[in-house]
Amino acid sequence: MNWFEQPCRLPSVEFFEQAQAHQSNLTKPPGSLGQLEQVACQLSAMQERQSPSLDRIHISIFAADHGIAKQGVSAFPQSVTLQMISNFLAGGAAISVLAQQMQAELEVVNCGCNGEISDAIGLINKPIAKGTADFSIQPAMAEDELLLALQLGHEAADRAHQQNSDLFIGGEMGIANTSSATALAASQLGLPVADLVGPGTGVDAQQLQHKREVIDRAIARYDLATPLQRLQTFGGFEIAALCGAYIRAAQIGIPVLVDGFISSTAALMAVSINSSVRPWLIFSHAGAEPGHQVVLRALDASPLLSIGMRLGEGSGAAVVVSLLRSAVELHNSMATFADAGVDGKAS
Numbered sequence: 001m002n003w004f005e006q007p008c009r010l011p012s013v014e015f016f017e018q019a020q021a022h023q024s025n026l027t028k029p030p031g032s033l034g035q036l037e038q039v040a041c042q043l044s045a046m047q048e049r050q051s052p053s054l055d056r057i058h059i060s061i062f063a064a065d066h067g068i069a070k071q072g073v074s075a076f077p078q079s080v081t082l083q084m085i086s087n088f089l090a091g092g093a094a095i096s097v098l099a100q101q102m103q104a105e106l107e108v109v110n111c112g113c114n115g116e117i118s119d120a121i122g123l124i125n126k127p128i129a130k131g132t133a134d135f136s137i138q139p140a141m142a143e144d145e146l147l148l149a150l151q152l153g154h155e156a157a158d159r160a161h162q163q164n165s166d167l168f169i170g171g172e173m174g175i176a177n178t179s180s181a182t183a184l185a186a187s188q189l190g191l192p193v194a195d196l197v198g199p200g201t202g203v204d205a206q207q208l209q210h211k212r213e214v215i216d217r218a219i220a221r222y223d224l225a226t227p228l229q230r231l232q233t234f235g236g237f238e239i240a241a242l243c244g245a246y247i248r249a250a251q252i253g254i255p256v257l258v259d260g261f262i263s264s265t266a267a268l269m270a271v272s273i274n275s276s277v278r279p280w281l282i283f284s285h286a287g288a289e290p291g292h293q294v295v296l297r298a299l300d301a302s303p304l305l306s307i308g309m310r311l312g313e314g315s316g317a318a319v320v321v322s323l324l325r326s327a328v329e330l331h332n333s334m335a336t337f338a339d340a341g342v343d344g345k346a347s
Ligand SMILES: O=C(O)c1ccc[n+]([C@@H]2O[C@H](COP(=O)([O-])O)[C@@H](O)[C@H]2O)c1
Pocket: 073, 074, 075, 076, 172, 173, 174, 175, 176, 177, 178, 179, 199, 200, 201, 202, 203, 259, 260, 261, 262, 263, 287, 288, 289, 292, 309, 310, 311, 312, 313
């Protein structure tokens, strides 16, 4: 059995039930904090702590270039992927600002971009190749490249574990990766590309039609039977790395907060490869990209926020950390009816 197929333990049922009982004793009508109650109980069960904590947060951004970018499927040039790696590390990107705000550990994993990158604190420079192959012509990766990409994710989750992280956030950066994610999700779910394809970084209506046709034709080229074959065929390196990171984080018992469309598609692939990963995933937001909604539904996910985000980088997840921290603080610090001398529900 490959490492990514090894089962994960279940979050503790005992801690979950204890947390639910505690929630019902807090000075509020039961259920009145909505999903904040549920997520506090989930974190308690995953961390096996009566008082869950979100002090230490690890963010790994996986970046890679995509051969499919040659087909004119993005509003931006491929060069942006590498340039944004520098921006992440220099502190100027959205995720850099949010990571700073929440005092999170931020690292960027270069999984394979076209061009050289100078060393910087927080850069994990492990390029597999200068980007994937164009999947409209040939499979995005060779099998050994897929295994290397999954391994990059495994290593990132292990670093989070070494830092005693309370939560793992994966982010991604890769011009044209909404095409990759669309092909993956359509193929995995057996849905028409038209149900999932969207503007990504902002292509116009005519380019969107072209993008749909490119992905449609590409999917028709292959006869794929397994999620691993789909990952290898449609890529990209950063999506496979995210998938590996989610699986490993779940195996070592770190709660995962999943970001946008591309990350949710990586989560879909992770769960398709290893279904025991699913209970370890919390979904941050429902984004603006149409495919995101479809993938969330397929995963039976209940995202905490819907504010039209479609940036990626882990940014939606980072915004939702504030909500999760509120959930945990309420769970840990509110008075019970007995403590506060407040009458409970009339029977
Ligand atoms: O996370 C999302 O929901 C999301 C939706 C649309 C675009 N993105 C980001 O935009 C890039 C991909 O868009 P595109 O148009 O180049 O395929 C990539 O770097 C993603 O991080 C991210």
